[in-house]
Every structure is written in structure tokens, then in C-alpha cells.
Amino acid sequence: MIAFMNPKPGSALVIVGHGSTQNPDSSTPSFEHADAILRRRIFGEVHCVFWKEEPSFRHLPHLVDRSDVYVVPNFISEGYFTRTVIPRELELDGPLTHRHGRTLKYCEPVGNHPRMTDLLLRRAAEVAPGVPPSETSLLIVGHGTNLNDNSAAAAKREVEKIAALGLYAEVLNTYMEEAPLISEWDTLTTQPNVVVVPFFISDGLHSYQDIPVLLGIESEPTEAASQRSVFRNNPYHLRGRTLYYSSAIGTEPLFADVILDQVAAFDLAHTAHP
Amino acid sequence: MNRDLLASLQTWVQNGARLMGEVTFQPCPAGFSLTHYLDAQETDPGTLEFFDDPLQARKIATWDAQGQFRPMKTSPTLRRGWRLQVRDIEGLRTALEGFYPAMLGSFLSLTRQELTPVHLRETLGRQTGMYAITKKLTDAQAQEVVGCTCCWETGCRKTLLWQLTPETPFQSLSPSKFQTDARPPDARISGDTIPLLCIEACNLLVAKAREEIKRQPAP
Incomplete structure (x- = not known):
């Protein structure tokens, strides 16, 4: 993790997010990370673009003044969006694209960053203070999709890394849309305490509204997190267990550093003299 | 640049x-x-x-x-x-x-003459995944969906710069939708307007096109 990055006043940073037409909290972390990075005055410009909100991916050429542009996907997985949708909509040729007088530098998605493991562990500890990991099942819940086999890969990788540390009694992957399903959390686990950390970018539609219903802590989707006075009432005593459900990993302010790290990693990999 | x-x-x-x-x-x-x-x-x-x-x-x-x-x-x-x-x-x-x-x-x-509008058929034509089905949107459905979603009075205040195809304009929208100096009729503001420009169908419109196809599949 970098603590300092040389200023790049001649460059722009564009954070690419999914966004939502239904939930205003989906884009919030991307905007907050952008605001935090802008305050550090590293880049000449910092913008966000979204698939489902404005400004859209297609607005990028009209948003950015500078000709040197780092594009960082604020996505958890290297999957359908990072490999198909974003390159198509931004008209990227690969990691480095020269188009209409601009150089677009396509960085790795944030979810690929090695720091994810620490951040997931930190979330798990925060949501269940004082609960012994040795009596706890930790579930990392991802989206999962049939559109791209890689979608679940980041979550699987993180679970393997966390399990190898031997802190928790068990560590498992679960998904919304593919097996093992998060809705079956109680049959998948054996410990009295179950901590669920959403491996999602935001407390948006999926992690704040859909998964709580699948877990059984809500009977139907609630309003958005930003419209409620209380975020969660952990713990939940359900199905004979004590269940803790955290906020999405991507809301962690340290994600701003992860975004900067992905820029630095791009320079290291693709530029002779960054 | x-x-x-x-x-x-x-x-x-x-x-x-x-x-x-x-x-x-x-x-x-x-x-x-x-x-x-x-x-x-x-x-x-x-x-x-x-x-x-x-x-x-x-x-x-x-x-x-x-x-x-x-x-x-x-x-x-x-x-x-x-x-x-x-x-x-x-x-x-x-x-x-x-x-x-x-x-x-x-x-x-x-x-700066750097704006190239993208017509709806081109936007729908490159969709994949859940939106690939929008390629099947008929011309009549497109007129209807755009007429409802993009309506200047009730839907969106952007000025439309694109058409269904380079040869096919939208008949289903009011003249305000194509004027870069359009402003609310009750705006008593002296001074010029910075226009809101629509260069290409947004994801909201593409999603509406998908809904329409699902509701009424093309023959």
C-alpha cells in the first residue's frame, strides 16, 4: 500500500463504477473515494463514470480535459464488466489506448488488490467485536454471475487466503446467484457465530437490500441505507445462530489508497519511466 | 487537446x-x-x-x-x-x-466540434448480456419508448442530438427536445442557457427498451 504518490497534475483519474437506477448508495463510495483523492491534489482532475448513472462511461471524453487518463475500475471482480462492458463502452484497445489525442491507461480493478484480504478481515472483526474467530464461521458473499466465469474468482481467492491464516473456524464463499447460495448460510456453516461480509463495492441494491432478505434478517427489501436512521442492528439471532452482517467492503475509506495503488501498479507494469 | x-x-x-x-x-x-x-x-x-x-x-x-x-x-x-x-x-x-x-x-x-452523436440502432447494436435483446426493438417500439422516456416536458431535459438511424428521426417528441436553447416556459431568468446535450441513449433508456421487448416481444 502506498502512503505517498508523486503528483500527476498533467493526468486525470477516472474511477469507473457500476451505479444503480434504483439505489442512490451504489455510486456513493466511488464519489467519496474520488473526493478523498481530489483533496490530496495528486491528479489534475478526478472524475467518476458509471454504467447505470450519470456521468456515464460514454461521457468520459467530454468530462476530462487532460490527455493522460488513468482509468480504475471500482469493481470487485475481474469479470464481465471489466473485460467486456468497460472496454467496449470506453473503446479501449487494451491496457493502453491512444484515441482522439488521449492516452487511456486501463488499470486493474480494485478487487484484485492484495490488500483486500486485510480489509475483509478488518470488516469481519469490526462487525463482531469480542466474538472469538475460533467459534465463528466467516462467509464472504459475492455476486456470482453466469455471464463470466471469472466473476467469482476474486471472492474465491480471498477466501483461500483468509482460510490459510487459520484465524476463523471456517471460511466459505457464498453467492447471490450461484451455488453455494448465501440464502443457505445456516446449512453451509457449523459454528454458533456467523459473520457475513459482502464482497461488494457499495451498500447498494444487492448488499443492503437483497442479501438481508436472503439471510432472513429482513422479510422484504428495505429502503436504501441512506434513507434509514439505523444501518444495522447486529447481531441477529436466527436459525439457532448468532449472525453478524457487515457493510460492504468497498465503503472502506482505505479503498481510495487501493485506487492509487492500482495507478502505481499500472505505471510499474506499463511505463518505463512513470 | x-x-x-x-x-x-x-x-x-x-x-x-x-x-x-x-x-x-x-x-x-x-x-x-x-x-x-x-x-x-x-x-x-x-x-x-x-x-x-x-x-x-x-x-x-x-x-x-x-x-x-x-x-x-x-x-x-x-x-x-x-x-x-x-x-x-x-x-x-x-x-x-x-x-x-x-x-x-x-x-x-x-x-469544439468534438461531439459525434451515436444513433439508437448503433447503441443497441453493441449491447451484450441482459441488454443484447434490445437489438430486437422494432422501429415502432423505439418511437414509443423514446417518446415516453425522453419526453422533454416530463422525462428528460436534454436536447436530443441522435436519431433512430442517421435517416430516421423520432416523430414522438416535441420540438423542445431538439432545441439547444430550450428552457422551462415559466423561467423568468434573463441571460443565456447552457444546454444539456444528449449524445447517445443512456442506460436508463436501454433498460426501458429491454422492458418493452420483454413486455411485447417482436414478431
């Missing part, structure tokens, strides 16, 4: 621009004062909620007066009852970006 949006905005304001969508901005000794255009004549300072951080514009624009989320920031549903004071042209830029994302830059691209 030599793009300089801040300098361009400064020029537009110096040349008399005072309205953008539903937001009016007036130079004042402390910088610029922004309000909903219908609140521009409000003289009682206690009536309007006061903000002085330009980043608050994004938050003001998030919800309509009924508390509904506004995923399309150019829908004519910007809530009233606020006044935003910004210190300088940079603050004005940040605020207007918050109210109408990418619209200043789109106008700059238009003035």
Missing part, C-alpha cells in the same frame, strides 16, 4: 449564461449564488435551505421533492427550497457538475 473547461465556463458566464436545466446561477460579491430557477425571486433568506459546499449539489440532486431517487439528473424533478453559495468559478463548475454530470463538458465538446 487544449481543453479547458474552467476557462470556457468563465467565458460562458461572462457572455451572459445564467441558466442550466432547472438551475440558475447569478454572480454576486461572494462568488455565485445558485437556486432552482423557480426560487430565483425568493428574497426571504430564511425560506431557502442554505449550502456553501459545491459538493452538496450532488446531494441536492439525488432526491426529488417526494423523496424518490433521481437516477437521471436531467429529469425535470430537481427539488426546490435551497440556495447554494460558491466562492468562485471552480465552485460553480463543481456545483453544476453535481447537478448535471458531464453536461458542461458535453457543451464544450459541441463548441
Whole structure:
């Protein structure tokens, strides 16, 4: 993790997010990370673009003044969006694209960053203070999709890394849309305490509204997190267990550093003299 | 590239621009004062909620007066009852970006002749995944979906720069939808308008096209 990055006043940073037409909290972390990075005055410009909100991916050429542009996907997985949708909509040729007088530098998605493991562990500890990991099942819940086999890969990788540390009694992957399903959390686990950390970018539609219903802590989707006075009432005593459900990993302010790290990693990999 | 949006905005304001969508901005000794255009004549300072951080514009624009989320920031549903004071042209830029994302830059691209509208068939033609089905949208369905979703009066205040195809315009929209100087009929704001430009169908429209196909599959 970098603590300092040389200023790049001649460059722009564009954070690419999914966004939502239904939930205003989906884009919030991307905007907050952008605001935090802008305050550090590293880049000449910092913008966000979204698939489902404005400004859209297609607005990028009209948003950015500078000709040197780092594009960082604020996505958890290297999957359908990072490999198909974003390159198509931004008209990227690969990691480095020269188009209409601009150089677009396509960085790795944030979810690929090695720091994810620490951040997931930190979330798990925060949501269940004082609960012994040795009596706890930790579930990392991802989206999962049939559109791209890689979608679940980041979550699987993180679970393997966390399990190898031997802190928790068990560590498992679960998904919304593919097996093992998060809705079956109680049959998948054996410990009295179950901590669920959403491996999602935001407390948006999926992690704040859909998964709580699948877990059984809500009977139907609630309003958005930003419209409620209380975020969660952990713990939940359900199905004979004590269940803790955290906020999405991507809301962690340290994600701003992860975004900067992905820029630095791009320079290291693709530029002779960054 | 030599793009300089801040300098361009400064020029537009110096040349008399005072309205953008539903937001009016007036130079004042402390910088610029922004309000909903219908609140521009409000003289009682206690009536309007006061903000002085330009980043608050994004938050003001998030919800309509009924508390509904506004995923399309150019829908004519910007809530009233606020006044935003910004210190300088940079603050004005940040605020207007918050109210109408990418619209200043789109106008700059238009003035620099760097704007190439993408017609609907091309946008739908490159969709994949759940939106691939929108390739099957018939011309009649396209006219209907665009007529409802993009309606200037009730749907979206952007000026439409694209057509169904290069040869096929939309018949289902009012003339305001194609005028870059269109403004609300009740806007008593002197000064020019910074236009809201639509270069290409947004994801909201593509999603509506998908809904229409699902509702009424093409023969």
C-alpha cells in the first residue's frame, strides 16, 4: 500500500463504477473515494463514470480535459464488466489506448488488490467485536454471475487466503446467484457465530437490500441505507445462530489508497519511466 | 487537446449564461449564488435551505421533492427550497457538475466540434448480456419508448442530438427536445442557457427498451 504518490497534475483519474437506477448508495463510495483523492491534489482532475448513472462511461471524453487518463475500475471482480462492458463502452484497445489525442491507461480493478484480504478481515472483526474467530464461521458473499466465469474468482481467492491464516473456524464463499447460495448460510456453516461480509463495492441494491432478505434478517427489501436512521442492528439471532452482517467492503475509506495503488501498479507494469 | 473547461465556463458566464436545466446561477460579491430557477425571486433568506459546499449539489440532486431517487439528473424533478453559495468559478463548475454530470463538458465538446452523436440502432447494436435483446426493438417500439422516456416536458431535459438511424428521426417528441436553447416556459431568468446535450441513449433508456421487448416481444 502506498502512503505517498508523486503528483500527476498533467493526468486525470477516472474511477469507473457500476451505479444503480434504483439505489442512490451504489455510486456513493466511488464519489467519496474520488473526493478523498481530489483533496490530496495528486491528479489534475478526478472524475467518476458509471454504467447505470450519470456521468456515464460514454461521457468520459467530454468530462476530462487532460490527455493522460488513468482509468480504475471500482469493481470487485475481474469479470464481465471489466473485460467486456468497460472496454467496449470506453473503446479501449487494451491496457493502453491512444484515441482522439488521449492516452487511456486501463488499470486493474480494485478487487484484485492484495490488500483486500486485510480489509475483509478488518470488516469481519469490526462487525463482531469480542466474538472469538475460533467459534465463528466467516462467509464472504459475492455476486456470482453466469455471464463470466471469472466473476467469482476474486471472492474465491480471498477466501483461500483468509482460510490459510487459520484465524476463523471456517471460511466459505457464498453467492447471490450461484451455488453455494448465501440464502443457505445456516446449512453451509457449523459454528454458533456467523459473520457475513459482502464482497461488494457499495451498500447498494444487492448488499443492503437483497442479501438481508436472503439471510432472513429482513422479510422484504428495505429502503436504501441512506434513507434509514439505523444501518444495522447486529447481531441477529436466527436459525439457532448468532449472525453478524457487515457493510460492504468497498465503503472502506482505505479503498481510495487501493485506487492509487492500482495507478502505481499500472505505471510499474506499463511505463518505463512513470 | 487544449481543453479547458474552467476557462470556457468563465467565458460562458461572462457572455451572459445564467441558466442550466432547472438551475440558475447569478454572480454576486461572494462568488455565485445558485437556486432552482423557480426560487430565483425568493428574497426571504430564511425560506431557502442554505449550502456553501459545491459538493452538496450532488446531494441536492439525488432526491426529488417526494423523496424518490433521481437516477437521471436531467429529469425535470430537481427539488426546490435551497440556495447554494460558491466562492468562485471552480465552485460553480463543481456545483453544476453535481447537478448535471458531464453536461458542461458535453457543451464544450459541441463548441469544439468534438461531439459525434451515436444513433439508437448503433447503441443497441453493441449491447451484450441482459441488454443484447434490445437489438430486437422494432422501429415502432423505439418511437414509443423514446417518446415516453425522453419526453422533454416530463422525462428528460436534454436536447436530443441522435436519431433512430442517421435517416430516421423520432416523430414522438416535441420540438423542445431538439432545441439547444430550450428552457422551462415559466423561467423568468434573463441571460443565456447552457444546454444539456444528449449524445447517445443512456442506460436508463436501454433498460426501458429491454422492458418493452420483454413486455411485447417482436414478431
